[in-house]
Amino acid sequence: MKILVATEKPFAAAAVNGIKEIGQTAGHEVVLLEKYTSPEQLVKAVADADALIVRSDKVTREVVDAAKSLKIVVRAGAGYDNICLDACTQRGIVVMNTPGQNSNAVAELAIAMMIYMSRNCFTPGTGSEIRGKRLGIQAYGNVGRLVAGKARAMGMEVTAFDPFVDSSVMEADGVVPATSAEQMYSECNFISLHIPATPQTRESIGYDLLTRMPQGGCLVNTARKEVINEAELDKALTDRTDLKYITDIAAVHQAELEEKFGKRVFATPKKMGAETAEANINAGLAAARQIADFFATGNRRFQVNK
Ligand code: 3PG
Numbered sequence: 001m002k003i004l005v006a007t008e009k010p011f012a013a014a015a016v017n018g019i020k021e022i023g024q025t026a027g028h029e030v031v032l033l034e035k036y037t038s039p040e041q042l043v044k045a046v047a048d049a050d051a052l053i054v055r056s057d058k059v060t061r062e063v064v065d066a067a068k069s070l071k072i073v074v075r076a077g078a079g080y081d082n083i084c085l086d087a088c089t090q091r092g093i094v095v096m097n098t099p100g101q102n103s104n105a106v107a108e109l110a111i112a113m114m115i116y117m118s119r120n121c122f123t124p125g126t127g128s129e130i131r132g133k134r135l136g137i138q139a140y141g142n143v144g145r146l147v148a149g150k151a152r153a154m155g156m157e158v159t160a161f162d163p164f165v166d167s168s169v170m171e172a173d174g175v176v177p178a179t180s181a182e183q184m185y186s187e188c189n190f191i192s193l194h195i196p197a198t199p200q201t202r203e204s205i206g207y208d209l210l211t212r213m214p215q216g217g218c219l220v221n222t223a224r225k226e227v228i229n230e231a232e233l234d235k236a237l238t239d240r241t242d243l244k245y246i247t248d249i250a251a252v253h254q255a256e257l258e259e260k261f262g263k264r265v266f267a268t269p270k271k272m273g274a275e276t277a278e279a280n281i282n283a284g285l286a287a288a289r290q291i292a293d294f295f296a297t298g299n300r301r302f303q304v305n306k
Contacts, residue, residue, distance in 0.1 A: 004049035015284035026292035098286040102279035107146035131155035136188030144194040197224035206232030221247040
């Protein structure tokens with residue numbers, strides 16, 4: 001079988017070597033398409049692939065239509081909003097993710113982002129500490145839970161809101177469950193977003209929630225830009241001159257926001273939450289193993305388009 005690794009943002013070399021080794025040991029051919037600059041290149045490369053490994057690469061209906069032999073797509077990472085599940089399901093193509101494999105890297109970045117904003121983007125002047133502040137975690141999945149543990153270790157009070165997770169799970173971690181997102185925003189100095197981009201969460205973070213935050217509140221987004229209502233974020237930052245926003249996924253109007261709000265708004269130049277050698281190796285190798293296992297035994301654990 002031919003496994004195509006298509007990564008506009010390539011994996012670390014050690015991860016690529018590991019993927020090749022796993023694929024080849026299982027008797028497959030591993031082909032790379034890295035740093036491609038147009039969707040057409042992916043459409044062309046996928047034509048005879050049996051399996052596809054991607055990161056945030058867009059697996060559109062057009063890509064799926066072009067992939068005549070495709071049987072499995074593995075998103076080496078957590079969020080699979082970049083994959084047209086309908087197109088895959090209609091063709092009987094299995095789609096998987098690799099949950100948890102890059103979570104620690106993202107969680108570490110979320111903590112770093114809180115400190116960066118508390119220290120005035122590392123420019124001279126008096127900042128503040130995160131110890132003793134209250135952090136609200138929106139969605140208590142793999143990343144949210146890791147952020148909670150690290151934040152507690154740094155002396156933060158941690159609250160979480162997740163209607164899909166039993167409050168006993170949070171309580172066992174020393175985290176206070178919030179009864180609503182509104183309550184959590186009202187009480188927390190920092191909010192860290194860990195919700196996926198879905199039709200339900202799209203543009204769900206806006207003026208009402210943000211302006212509930214206490215004085216100096218800071219929103220940390222290592223999730224997806226799509227969950228933010230940008231017009232309402234702009235209005236919240238305008239009306240509340242104390243609020244701050246830091247994101248790993250630049251807003252559509254990022255330059256405009258930075259011009260208007262200066263150091264109260266910051267975005268990484270390119271999404272870097274999962275950009276560690278460890279996360280690349282964990283997620284990349286897990287993807288290769290899942291594909292090898294799928295072809296060898298039919299194992300569909302981690303399938304997301306059931
Ligand atoms: C994920 O969903 O796993 C993260 O957003 C990481 O995405 P990336 O692999 O494109 O860095």
